[in-house]
Amino acid sequence: MVNVSKLLLLFLLLTFGVHAQSTSEKLKREQARLERKIADTKLLLSKSKSNTEASLNELKMIDNQIIYREQLLKNYDNQIRGAELSIEKKGQEIEALYDKIERLKAQYKKLLIYSYKRRNKFSKMMYVVSSDSYHEALKRKKYLERIAEIQQKQFLVIQQNQALIKLEIADIEKEKTYKQKVIAEKSKEKAAILEDKKKQEEIYIAFKAQEDQLVAKLKEEERKKQVLRKRINAAIQKEIAEAEARRRKAEAARKKNTASTTPATKPVFAETKESMRLNKSFEGNKGRLPWPVAKGTITEKFGKNPHPTLKDVYTNNRGIDISAPKNAQVRAVFDGGVTSVLNIPGAGKVVIIKHGNYRTVYSNLKDTYVTKGDVVTTKKVIGSLLSKDGQSVSVAHFELHKVSGNNVECLNPTLWVTH
Secondary structure (H helix, E strand, O other), X not given: OOOHHHHHHHHHHHHHHHHHHHHHHHHHHHHHHHHHHHHHHHHHHHHOOOOHHHHHHHHHHHHHHHHHHHHHHHHHHHHHHHHHHHHHXXXXXXXXXXXXXHHHHHHHHHHHHHHHHOOOOOHHHHXXXXXXXXXXXXXXXXXXXXXXXXXXXXXXXXXXXXXHHHHHHHHHHHHHHHHHHHHHHHHHHHHHHHHHHHHHHHHHHHHHHHHHHHHHHHHHHHXXXXXXHHHHHHHHHHHHHHHHHHHHHHHHHHHHOXXXXXXXXXXXXXXXXXXXXXXXXXXHOOOOEOOOOOOOEEEEOOEEEEOOOOXXXXXXXXXXXXXXXXXXXXXXXXXXXXXXXXXXXXXXXXXXXXEOOEEEEEEEEEEEOOOOOOEEOOOOEEEEEOOOOOOOEEEEEEEEEEEEOOEEEEEOHHHOEOO
């Protein structure tokens, strides 16, 4: 009969092992992602200039760097806790195996004593032949053989498992030591970043005398944003109107060529199959779309953002701003068709791409490599970023809109892209 308690113990041990391995791999993937972000931000910070405008952007990048490093430290803490839990569990397994070995030794001792006292070459034979029946004699013979076989196998398996577990614990101890060392190094880097932030804040104190100029500049930037918003909205509405006109024209031609006596009713038009296919495909990739630039860090989030130096001053962003290397190339985040290429003073060039019911908007471009009507694929380069004089970091402005009839809804791009 199968020992239920042993099967349950085996199941729990296997489940724990699989879960622990899955968690460890997940933490390591998160670690790699954070380290990439830190590397990107460090690259941008190394190129940042010290003029006022660049310093404002630099402070945002430093803030991001601190956040990434704090997340990385938590990640390492979780990995160490996982390693400690695994070590503790493996220790319990070894203790259980030691107990099992002791029981086997006791059994072997009794067997050896019994064999010694009855060290007659006929002892085993007598055990068998003293049976009351031939059937019982066969059972006794098989029993002796099976006992010897099981005990030998158990002892070998326990020895093998014990050796493997010791190796695993040694590996975990090495990993734990390595993680603790890395945490100490990351803590030093965090302290260095905090010191850099302190220096930046000191610089902004020096800029305090220029606060009025900063406010004036912010108002000018907000005016340019309003122009950008109007032009983007107008372009999308124009595209919607053109599509509606084409639909009406096609419907009129269909009616003209169709002899029908059905009373005229107000037509209800369904979305085209192609549009629905693109729409569902785009939605199906929510949270997995690539960034519009290969490297960068978000320096202004979607929605309401506090100004880094002006108290009680906020900006409202309809998309996200990504600081990237100077003149970085901009990529389409998904397959689609180019519906507009605009040239907006103060915002550079703008490309709008249609993905079914969705539109992605790429602003602050210096050059564009696509024209209206072009079909693009995921990660296809559509242009390069504009850079301002004296700055070695460019900023990409990226928006995402959903079209429902004539209504255009602005969505948070960070929920759709991954990096």
